[in-house]
Amino acid sequence: MIQDIFGALAAILTTLSFLPQVLHTLKTRDTRSLSLGMYSIFTAGVACWLVYGIMLGAWPIIAANVVTLLLAGTVLIMKLRHG
Template identity: 60%
Template structure:
């Protein structure tokens, strides 16, 4: 594996893993008060586009990282919509 690809996988792993604590905390506490709906909406759309870009290039570090990040960000966004609506915000 080329060194540049190794760097890509490492960067993808670190940035993707950074969403796990937020998703877990939100799922566990159902507290979405500190989450911006606008930010997560735009971010999730951006990640979906990065995933499409990675697929178009056949760049697996980009594809794998963004597929996982899209799932995590979508889960957080979904919880914001679900739990935020229940609490009026």
């Protein structure tokens, strides 16, 4: 039981860790200091985690990575558009 709580907490915190960057990037449109390589690789990795979760039918993995993919993908798109 305690493992599930820590797992859920870890998923929530790591997923939400992108929210401040997304909000800041949407507000300022300033992506100069963000690494395109990092966001490209990270977003691809999250997409792989999502596929893995779908293959396992593991809803916690799916849910966390859908949200993370949307958040990180938003920053990646902004970086591609605004350099």
